[in-house]
Amino acid sequence: MAGVQAVVFDIGNVLIEWQPERFFDSMIGEERRRAMFAAIDLHGINDEVDRGGNFHATITAAAKANPEWHDEVMMWHDRWIDMAAPAIDHSVRLLRALRAAEVPVFALTNFGIQTFEIAEPVYPFLGEFDRRYISGHMGVIKPDAEIYAQVEADCGVPPDGLLFTDDRIDNINAAASRGWQTHLFEHPQGWADRLVAEGVLSEEAAQ
Template sequence: MQPIVRPEAVVFDVGNVLLDWNPAYLYEKLIPGGEEREWFLTHVVTLGWHLHQDRGRSCADGIADLSKRFPGSADLIAAFYDRWLETIGGPIQGTVAVMEQLRAAGVPVHAITNFAAELWPVTVEEYPFLGEFGEAVVSGEVGYVKPDPRIFDALVARTGRAPGTMVFIDDRTDNVDAARQLGFQAVHFTTPEALAADLSALGLPVSAPAADAALQA
C-alpha cells in the first residue's frame, strides 16, 4: 500500500462543486409546462451544444447556429446566455467554506473549469470568491475542455507543479479519471461533507468540526 502524500495544492472544478448550476433554474421561469421544459432542455439547449461555447465558440455564434435549427425557440435559446446568471442557484456554501479554510492555511488553491470565456468574468463579478484562485484555467480561453489532457497540462505549466503534488476535485467521474491518469491525486465530489473528509484524510488542514460548521451555512 502506497503511503499517503499530502498535496501541496488543491484544484477545484467550479460548476456543481463551487456553484450550483442547472439551466432548469432559468427555464422554470420561462417554460411553465414541465414536459415542454424538459423536452427543450433535453433536445434544444443541450449540454453538448453548450460545450461548444465552453470550447471557445462565442455565445452569439452558438445562439445563431441553434436558432437556425429551432427558429420558433430563438428567444428562449438567446435567454440561455442573456440571462446566464439565472442558471446559477448560488454558491455551494460548504465547498466555498472548505476552499476558504485551505486558503487561510496557506494552501494554494487553483481551478480548472469548463466555462465559456465571455461568461467567466461576468460570473466572477457576481461571485467574487471565484477570483481568489492562484490560477484558473478556463476552457473557453484555452480552447479545450475537460477531460482533454491538455487542459490539465495547462495548469501544470502555469503553476510549475508536478501533477502528483496537486489534488483535483470534480463532480464528473470522467474528469476525475482523466486527472488520475495524468498523475494527479483526485477526489470525486459528491457533497461538501464528503469532500472535507477526503481532504482531511490526505493530510490537508480541513478540520472536521470546522468543516461541519461551515457546511451548515
C-alpha cells in the first residue's frame, strides 16, 4: 500500500456534529419528530441542496408542499446552524496538526452552496483546508463515483495516496472501490490512532 500523500476529511459528523433528529427532538419532541420524518423525506430534500439546489427555495417548497408541517420544515432553513453543531474539537485539532506537519489536507463533503456559506463564519477551520471539494459546487454528492473522480482529476494525488475518513460506510466503500485508503469515522480518537499508525502524525501531535 502506498504511503499517505494527502488526508481527506468529510465534514458532517467528522468535524461538525450533524444530527437533525436530535435538534427536532429538542424542539418538538421525539414523537412529533418521528411523525414528521416519516411523512417527509427531509434528508432526501437536503440531498437536493447538497447537489447544488438553492437552500431557501428548496426548503420553502418542501414547507409549502407539507402545510401540516410548514413551520417545522422551515426550521430546517431558519435554524440550520443549530442542527450543524457543535464542532468536534478533537477532529479540528487533528486537522490543524496535519497542517502544521505540512500534510496536505482536503475536504470532501456533501454540503450545499448556501449552507456552507452559513457555516464558514461560525467554524473558521472550514477555511483551513488545502483544497475543498463541496458537493453543491460540484453538482454531485457522495457516494456517486463522479464526485471521487472529480477529486482525483483535480488534486494531483493518486487514489492510493489519499487517506479518506467519513462517517458513512457507503461513502467509504465508494472511495475504497477506487483504490483510496479509507477510515470509517466513529470517534475522533480512532481517527487519531489511524493517523499515528500511518505515520503522518506523532502520538503527541494527535492528542
